[in-house]
Amino acid sequence: MIGNVAAQFVPGKWHEVRTEITLNTPGKKDGVVRSWLDGTPALERRNLRFRNSPDIGIDALYFSTFFGGNDLSWATSKDEYVDFDRFVVNTKP
Numbered sequence: 001m002i003g004n005v006a007a008q009f010v011p012g013k014w015h016e017v018r019t020e021i022t023l024n025t026p027g028k029k030d031g032v033v034r035s036w037l038d039g040t041p042a043l044e045r046r047n048l049r050f051r052n053s054p055d056i057g058i059d060a061l062y063f064s065t066f067f068g069g070n071d072l073s074w075a076t077s078k079d080e081y082v083d084f085d086r087f088v089v090n091t092k093p
Contacts, residue, residue: 007035007042014085020093026054061089 009015016038024031031048034041050056065082068074 007037007040009037021058023051023057024049026056027052061087063087 017035019033019035022032027049029047029049031046031050033043033045033048035043063084067076067080
């Protein structure tokens with residue numbers, strides 16, 4: 001979310017999600033996470049500290065989906081499906 005506008009997926013439509021992570025200088029809060037949905041800025045968080053040691057880097061991608069909530073009132077009333085395609089991990093934009 002940037003400003004007060006929430007990014008939303010449209011059912012039945014393919015979307016492009018891009019995320020950029022800039023690791024912080026070890027011990028400093030200068031890391032950044034930015035995401036775009038279909039080319040439109042959707043998230044930006046600055047002043048992040050991911051690491052204290054220069055020996056720590058990004059060496060994996062963890063991906064998860066979450067329907068929401070923490071009790072049965074959030075449960076979907078029907079089977080839901082989502083397709084993912086064309087994952088790319090790169091060190092350059």
